[in-house]
Amino acid sequence: MPFEPGKHKWLRLVLLAIGLYLIFIPVWLLTLNAIAWFAATVAQWIYLLLDPLISIKANGNTVDVVVMASAQSGFGGQVYSQPLRVDTVTYGLPVIAALVLVTRADSTRAKLRALAIGMIVMLVTSVPAVMMWAKLTSLQLEEQLARAAMSTSGDRSSFFYYAFHGYAFSQPVIAVAVWLALLMFGLFKDKKKQPLSQAIARNVPCPCGSGRKYKRCCGRA
């Protein structure tokens, strides 16, 4: 298993990560508008393919989901909207930043690469959260219309309610999982350059262009 916990004093580093996380919270709060714009824009692109009656727009640090009832429902034009606070689904971002920064890496470059990949993954996970919220909003409208029409109403929205809140509550868990993945895929390590003698077969023409075999030219012991 490519996991070497023995190189760290973990309890001390986790306490340091908690401290760093608290420092990063104000920085993350300042970026919420941009995160909301990104998540809303991507979620809207995807949702246009699935359900054009749903509109997803960023509004400051919230994402407004507006659902319009279809003409077939008998309530055509009725609109239902719910804002989503983006902070509740992205607080894993400062967690991953803190965890990556306290983890020992072979070089600053390796650490920055791990940080960038971790942040991108966490940012991307905000999109399904917004889409889940949009689905929840749409189901709640359906249930309201079903109640208004006195027809039987299912309780499908409650599953999405728990799934969404589970996702939101689990932001630090997602960050920990991403961090474990970064550790296990060796992203804190430098990609060591393979020595030329190992990379080139001995009997092939030498890459220096001499026309001789590699073993009789640059690869001579």
Added chain:
Amino acid sequence: MGVAEQAISFVSANRKALRFLALFALAFGVCYFVFGIAPGVRRGLIKPYTELLAKAVAAIINLFGAGATADGTIVGSPEFSVNIAMGCDGVEASSLFLAGVLAFPTTRRAKLLGLAIGVPLIQVINLARLVGLYYAGLIVPSAIEGIHVYVAQTVVILLSTAILIVWLERFAIRAGKT
């Protein structure tokens, strides 16, 4: 090298890590669904446990003269009240630890030892968080939402991660080598 070849090479080079991560995600999802979402388990197990947590919180803060009572999942005192709702029951942190222990390839004995020590320890940390939140609400009521949502939850998860890694280091990897 094409994208497909790169993907195959990545999978073959990281097979063990991918297996651990897939099992970890699956185990966390199953644990979270069973203990956090499934209505029967929430009603029959988690709600009574949360009520027990509320009684424990009331008992602890009463040691310091809070004069609190537990009514269901609500801990109330003349100064401040807290409701121990979904997300405050330690399910996420315990599921994280459980998933890590179940997914890591080691002996059954090491896994049982980890679960026997780790899960109760995480629940004690969660209890400390609830007591801390009560006092945070009492002292800085204006900041309680931020402390509740961002700080307390994350601190418990990170401490659970530390427990998981200590288990990996002290028990799981050593047991796997012998």
